[in-house]
Amino acid sequence: MGKKNKGAIMGPILAEFGIKKIDDRQLLAGLEKKFGSEGRRIYQQFDEFSPAGITEEELEQRLKAKDDPFNQTELYDFENTSLEAGMLFTAYADADVISSFSQWLYNNQSFLGKNILEVGCGNGILTAFLARLCPQAHITAVDRSANSIAVAQQVKARLKLENVDFLACDVKDLPAAAYDTVISLRTLHENTRPLWTPFRFLPFSQQLELFRTLYHAHISCLCPFVAEGGHLLAIERVTPGIPLLACLQEMNDGGLFPASPVGEVHARETNLMEPTAFASLVLTKSETRSAENVFCFWSGPLFGDPEDPRFWPEEQVDYELEKMQETLLAGYASYTPEGMQCAQSSIHSIKNDPGHFLLLQANLETKRLGYFSNSRQSEVLSLLEHQKLRDRQSGCQIRDLHS
């Protein structure tokens, strides 16, 4: 552990730039104070990028609607037109994130080597924390937003940080080199497209494959930067279910295996009403483990009683259904008037178990699997007919499913 506690390192950095959590009203007042009448226009433009009170789903819809929804560089360049503006937006949007993330980095400092790469460093406040936490280390910090890096250079100068180099570049254009530690904080989701797609009614292995395809390019770019025996430390927006497995399997292909259980870091990003639960990952570069090991690592803490479908989380429902089912016997899928699938009910025969069948019931919130003796098939079929009628009456389009 370092000699100083986290607050003693972070406190002076926050004080130097006046970073303290502020709300919308204070952001507007701060912008007006710094930029006069121009301040309100800047605030309104920011609100267009990132409206207050927006939920994650709404944000995603907005991002999807843009031409290149996953390149948010425009927003980061906008927030960092000057040191003052950058620090105000940081105080507004990231004060809580900075506090939680720096605590996690502090707790995991034993994984920080002498030669560190930070990917997507933004305007460098967390990088400054790292630089002071590890004065003996050298940090290369990159970001593809040129304005963020221009502000980070000023942060470096003001704090007289001698052990950091900030570079304006996309990590995919960074020259090949091996670092003891690679750090990625909130950057993965900006390099995977799309952010979320309704994969949930697809079979387990198809969902996994689709998520792996989304992560492949970025993760296979990151892994070679980690030196043999080195570590990747990441706090990312990754859903703990199948997307996390896909992410870990892509990392496994790049030689990285989790050094400890996947954790959660909670932080309130101001524009979102609820605190976001980020996945925290510590991975070690070692001889490649098998995808099967990764599967066990992921499913161990997640999966419920293997014998009892009542305790299965939905990832396990998908997994067991794919493993157990022989044939789809009957079923239907419901679609919203916009054409999005919103439910499925189906019955399936079971491999090597001719006396029983499985009933899958899934909608956008839940997914359950029932195990029934064949004597109950007609009862379950009439339940399906009843549900189908109810879904149709509520305005859904119905499609029968066939094997």
Ligand SMILES: C[S@@+](CC[C@H](N)C(=O)[O-])C[C@H]1O[C@@H](n2cnc3c(N)ncnc32)[C@H](O)[C@@H]1O
């Ligand atoms: C949400 S911000 C996070 C900033 C900082 N890491 C933090 O957690 O406070 C994501 C940052 O990553 C940068 N970024 C995303 N993808 C990148 C890439 N492929 N190469 C370089 N920078 C990237 C963005 O420009 C942005 O500044």
